[in-house]
Amino acid sequence: MKALRNYLDKIKPNFEEGGKFHAFHSVFDGFETFLFVPNRTSKLGTHIHDSIDSKRIMSIVVIALIPALLFGMYNVGYQHFTHTGAQGGFSEMFAYGFLAVLPKLIVSYVVGLGIEFVIAQWKKEEIQEGFLVSGILIPMIVPVDCPLWILAVATAFAVIFAKEVFGGTGMNVFNVALVTRAFLFFAYPAKMSGDAVWVSGESIFGLGKSVDGLTAATSLGMASTATAPNGYPAFSWDMVTGLIPGSIGETSVIAILLGAALLLITGIASWKTMFSVFVGGAFMAIVFNTIGPDTAMANMPWYEHLALGGFCFGAVFMATDPVTAARTETGKYIYGFLIGSMAIIIRVLNPGYPEGMMLAILLMNIFAPLIDYCVVQGNISRREKRVTKSNN
Amino acid sequence: MKPLFYNSMANVIKLRKGLDINLKGKATEEYFLVKEPGFYTLVPDDFPGVTPKVVVKEQEYVMAGGPLFVDKNHPELKFVSPVGGVVTSVERGERRKVMSITVQATEEQNYVEFGAKKVSELSADAVKAALLEAGLFTFIKQRPYDVIADPNITPKAIFISAFDSSPLAPSFEFALKGEEVNFQTGLDALAKMAKTYLGISVKQSATALTQAKNVTVTAFDGPHPAGNVGIQIHQLSPVNKGETVWTIGAEEVIFIGRLFNTGRIDLTRTVAVTGSEVLKPAYCKLAVGALLTNVFAGNVTEDKELRYISGNVLTGKRISPNQYLGAFHNQLTVIPEGTEVHEMAGWIMPRFNQFSVNRSYFSWLLDLFGKRAYVLDARIKGGERHMIMSHEYDKVLPMDILPEFLLKAIIAGDIDRMEQLGIYEVAPEDFALCEFVCSSKVPVQRIVREGLDGLREEMC
16 A cells, blocks of 8 residues: 555656646546545635545445346346246356446446546546446446447447536536437437347357347336236236346346435435435326326336336436436425426326336436526525515 | 523524534643743734725834724724734735734733723713724624624624534633623623624523623524524524624623723633644633744644644634734634545545544444544545535535525626525635535635625625
């Protein structure tokens, strides 16, 4: 540790103004501050500071995502082995999934962080940690068959146009990972929806078995194409454990709730937002159950709606993104509730997409400032009333 | 046991929001002797909103209570020498800005005689004139803008907080011992000028506070910043647009009492010398502006780089050990600077000895088994970012104000919005905890100060 510190101190001058590697100053700074807490002391204002910083916050979110990621890897293998009929136990399934998911993870991080490094250096700023979370979210919300080059293009698009043009982490209007997904969804619909993308039909390094034209629908896909009013798949515990086809990280309710527990205990995600997303979703599903159209999607029980698709994942990891969510406390209830209900409305009422969570969150990202505006206006009018009261 | 006055006269206001930071190095309630400092310095920058005009020359003799400089815009505001002595230096900085004026105390002390007066027989104007004459008016601040009060504006009320809730704060009850009469005289004088509110802590039981006369006593219960006068104003009689209130520190009320009772100024404070790096944290008597060399000599740890602060760790001024006690400060704090600390991989380590309100540091688990006193250094412990997390500031600001939105309005320079969101009620010190807890390390107090200064320029 001491040796590492000495080494950093030795090479540091090369990265400072006038040094030969000055062009990589931001990168060096980024790595140095990850290795050691910066020892800069306060110049003005408070002399002491809380130990919390954005690195810690982002790291906790990444840790919260690990259970869902690991389960997602296993499920990729599990789905492949069950659908292709290949022989293999737990370790083969996990290894298969690991090898299928890892390249996506690497592509997402390399592309996203690469752009962040370049822009940080260009703007002469420190590297911002926001993409640490986006980078792990992106591979978790795409189907396993999504090609890497498409993923790279979408990540680059989202980082540049959804984040950096707005001013970087903390200034973006839309959730970066969801913009990536939306870009994929509309630019390459064939790779993002339908029956052919959810289960990998390729063998990887001899693991698994290659099968041509393999199809497997997600449960929501089945419900949306069902013709019978009760044609939705029956609720099963696989929907909770996550052994169903779907985007890589979204299937397991249990793994997601583990992450949710960490986020709520540490207080990094707002329980108000998270809770009201579920309330909104359940409420709207029950409304459709009772007075909705007589379709399979509308008749699907509320708990099944919440367990399926990206609902849980979106509620726990996406809706709670503090930057794009409502920032007032009252606003968080409204914001969450509207996301939940909007997701179900999209699922039930639109004929095109079986899943509504992504669009619901992106839509509410737009409205979050409006919700906050109303709450802030309430505070302002309280203050104005106080004036009239004291004048009378 | 409930304090007695729970049931008697004082109203109790309970505040839930806020944060007590339990630091190591609280002063024990005893005095230690400090060798006469010899030099006293007034720093005009300690008095916000003042443009100094020096009225003495180097080598000139001044008596205790004689003016050193006045405010250019309000020449009746006199800033007086705390001691009798010879002006040794008038230091100027860029563009001849007055940085400091130093007086070397003479062996024999001569005082300007202002004459003892019976406050009960004085009019409001006479009280004000006496305070202006003796240079004590300059210890009164006003809201809006958190600047030295404009003597031409009649305030709707005067607020005094009799307790300091900030980390390692000195006990005013301790300082009050033996000064009860002067304190009451000071309150009487202030009450002549406007309705006066005294905010006390529910933990305080001195009758000079709980039974204070001529003022409205309110007891506050809750964590820091409950002792901040700004919080108390907000709870009792918030400042609306167009209104002005005055605030004054509890110890300065004693200064006023001494003036009327003795006819002389006596700017001696009870100063708590605190902090983890002070060997024997205790109290000492020091006059405003005293040179601090003798206070720290032999009383601080020597094996590391230290940060000396006049004031507390949240709002104080960074000083060198050979500088002076700030005009408004009754506390000195010494903490480690921290530049030689290189913590490995702080983003993932448990860091049990680090204080955080965020529960991603599991020190809160250890704190469940009894509160620990922390040693915190001056590191910022993170890089400055845009505001990412929401609801961090709200938890430590017990006001019906949306701090994040107010700050954003200030950053955007939107005056209407600042007014609407309550900028007239606040001072930078009220936001000190916001700055402490901020995970994006935003310099909150500086932003508020700039907002207030900008607004004042625009309005006045």
